[in-house]
Amino acid sequence: MQTPPVYSFHGGIHPPENKTQSLQLPLGHPSLPRELILPLGQHIGQASRPLVEVGTKVKKGEAVAMNNGFLSSFLHAPTSGTISAIETRPIAHPSGLSDLCIILTPDGADEWIELEPLANWKDISKTDVLAFLSEKGIIGMGGAGFPTQVKLQGAHKHTLSHFIINAAECEPYITADDMLIREKTLELVLGIEILQHIVEADNVVIGIEDNKPTAIAALQQLLRERQSSIQVAVVPTKYPSGGEKQLIKLLTDKEVPSGQYPADIGILCQNVGTCIAVYEAIQQGRPLISRFTTLTGDALKAPQNVEVLLGTPIDHLLAYADLQENKLSRLVMGGPMMGFTLDSGNVPVVKTTNCVLAATKKELPAPYPEQACIRCGMCEQACPASLLPQQLLWFSKSQELEKAEHYNLFDCIECGACSYVCPSSIPLVQYYRHTKAEIRDTREAAVKSDIAKQRFEARKARHEAEAAEKEAKRLARQGAAKPAAKKPAKPAPEKADTAAPAPAVDEAAKKAKVDLAIAKAKLKKLEKALLEAQEKEHTEEISALQTQVDEAKKDIVELEKLVASAPAAAPVAKTAAPALSDEAKKAKVDVALASTKLKKAEKQLAEDPDNQELKDKVAGFTADLKAAQETFDKLGGDVKTAPATAKPVLSDEAKKAKVDVALASTKLKKAQKQLAEDPDNAEIKAKVAGFEKDLKEAEARFAKLDSAPTVQAAPAAKPAMSDEYKKAKVDVALASTKLKKLQKQLAEDEQNSELQGKVVEFEKALKDAEARLAALEAPTAASTPSDSSTVVTPAVDEEALRKLKIDSAIAKAAVKKAEKALAKAIELGSEDKDSLEQQVNKAKARAEELEQALQNGGQATTKPAESSDNGADDAEFKERLKKQKVAAALAKAQVNKLKRQLDADPSSECLQQALAVAEQKQQEEEAKLEQLTNTQENR
Amino acid sequence: MMTVLLAIGILVALALVFGAILGYANVRFHVEGDPIVDQIDAILPQTQCGQCGHPGCRPYAEAISNGEAINRCPPGGQATVQALADLLDVEAIPLDGGAEEPVQRVAVIREDECIGCTKCIQACPIDAILGAAKQMHTVISDECTGCDLCVEPCPVNCIDMVEVGVTSRTWSWEKPQGVGVQSAQIIATDRQTEAAQ
Structure with a gap:
């Protein structure tokens, strides 16, 4: 077995070790406490999810909580017993805050569940081994509590040059790992072998500080015995050689780049405790339910290492180690360098608790008051991460988070070396911790505000889309309602038989045109939205809008085809004059409607000039109006050509x-x-x-x-004349009614000059009508006794009479026009008032002249017209009566139908207007019918 | 005299050249939209709460770029005012309506009292309330920005704004008090006596 080379890392300190105290006594085994407190968040990542309920009986090693997501872990019952509560309890945390814990009341039997070791770990896939480790609740025992299976998975993706077992245990006072190696040497080596099987590193090195000779000796002996390839690297005692990055530097001379993990440079570190836990989990099936912890400090009479069940309250352990309450000044979990003060001893031991330090005042005096930085640079000398602690201090103090980050604040391992050496006793680490937390908070807030913005914008977009859809629907409905409203307005006695195919075609064409206009407006809107989206780079919206635009374009092309095909069909209709004139009327109504709408929209726009929607509307209406006007013009031309x-x-x-x-x-x-x-x-x-x-x-x-039709009809047959006569009568009746009404109004409002003017006008109209009636009556009376033999003579006069009548009408119109111009001129105070007045007089004179001539001519010509056969007349009259009856019935049905529609939709102005028209029509038809019946009776 | 004219001529020529360059650059590197509004919008907390008197954060950002005061954002607190002041190079003024630091809150619906009217859903600017007509509603607390806008429309007052407490996972170390706070213990002999006790 060769000794691996050992390098060094920058900085580091040599604080008093104080490791001997806790090694005087052998490993202790405290008794079962009254209750075990198992916090659900003992590891980095998501808190575990409880698998038990209050009152559940569990056996030792049974899972009580499972992992909640990827970065999470299982939790097991450290002994058999009953779950007495799942509640918030104070936990071992620097904040002293409470968190959710499962409280287990032991039954004292300490009864294991059936253990299922993973005997075939060499044969099954590594992923399955990792999953098994996860189920056994194995996490890094070094301090951070990173779930082991996650770390191994990360390392598994890289080819590892080094697998380092961290046995340095550099922090003063702590000897738990030392004791663990001494007690479970074989388990450690076996555990390392299992892990090596999983990660397959080139070199396996145990890094251990030279202040643990007994452990080193035991390890080396065992490894020699087993002829293992595992190397033991003894590193000099220096704080913090146990830091992951520092140990890597010590053993491999490689530095982990800032912001990366050791696995990224082909190195994996595991703590000795973790290795032993892995061994126990796989070979014995034991989950992680206990750990070695150092109980030390001058306030304890019997400082020692203990193998303690997770969840054991600190108080229980302190009692076991004979705590002298009066000596205790600070209770620290962890070592004196990186540990944190506990407010009370009722917090439990967790998976990462490696030491409980019950210090006296002398041991750990209160921190000295902070003084100003003297820029001695000692912190920089001590920093094991080669940072610039002084700079970081300034940035932390002045909240310059970006600069602090730029100076690699996040590479700080919070070892406390800088604070330890600081002559001004500045709590540097606390500054860094605070700043780190602040940066994290800012990042989280930025993420959250980004999400909020996204959601807000998504909502806005959705609302706008909804509004646009509604608008489109409304337009479509209006487009549909137009023909619907006009159908009922169609004159009832329309020659349906001849005209039937033509209106259908025209209807379709018009509808297509309206649809086309709507589609075009929609496309415009969509394109605008698309442009906007492109500007703002909303990629999702863009694609959605693009598809919409494409669809709209397709629609338009289709509609255009339809519209183009419609005129081709139109010539068919040309022969059917009534249909065309009907069509023309419809078109005219369309024009009127469109222009009304346009006016309305423009008015609205005038009130609210910034409203983009209104602008669009106006544009749309203008387009509508143009289309309608076009149709009308075309049709008008057609009508002219019609016979x-x-x-x-x-x-x-x-x-x-x-x-x-x-x-x-x-x-x-x-x-x-x-x-x-x-x-x-x-x-x-x-x-x-x-x-x-x-x-x-x-x-x-x-x-x-x-006047026109009467003239044409007059020579044809007498009934036409009588029709004219009736009409004149109706006119007289109408005019007199109107006059009466106006007079009544005038009585109410005598000052109204307009009304007065109107009354005068109507009086004139009445007189006109009466004159007309008289004129008609005269020939009728004259013609009755006349002979049928004189039919030939009036043929010449007939033409002249018609001309006269047309001239008269034109003259009347001219008079009116002139009057209107005059009124306007007077209103505007124009100078050419006089000339206009002259013109009016002239026109009036001409009109009167013509009227006179007409009357004379009428008297002359109509004489023979009255001479038609009474029998034929009767038959025609009957037919007309029948037709009139049908017309009246139709009109009535129309009114009823409209009323029903109006009931369903009372706000529709369109319907209201249509109803008014229909009612008027009904009244007219009925009046006519009545007249006809009267005439029939008179005969 | 010639020299003076020459100098003037050169300067004019230079001015023309640089003017042309600037003019070209203005066209060539023209930025669509208003980047300052985007920058301001990025600083604002995006609660969309309307406490500034504008319907959302972006409208306020636009108003700020048009010269409105930068201290109208209570959810952002003094930090936002400071950030805006730094960005716009104006003086940081105290927050409008007192400088109390914003407390993170979330809306919580008392679910047995909810009648399912959907009014709060319509009020929520970020769609953080889940529910349907005549169905109980609930707040997605992770998404809630604590803007208060749902509280007012609730006809049965079943929405509470609950402070988000500090948990062990969100807790952070507090900033040390700094130099000179505990100066009473600065004398070394005092400390030694204390340590001896």
């Missing part, structure tokens, strides 16, 4: 116009009411003006439409 001869279409158009008029007037009324409530609101005023304009336009349109 104008189809009368029902035009009458349909007229009805629609009427509905528009009604709608506009309703809106106007509403706005006026609002204005009455809030007269200063400029917005409402503007709205009122807008509505008035709308109303006028609608009325003009209606008038035009109203």
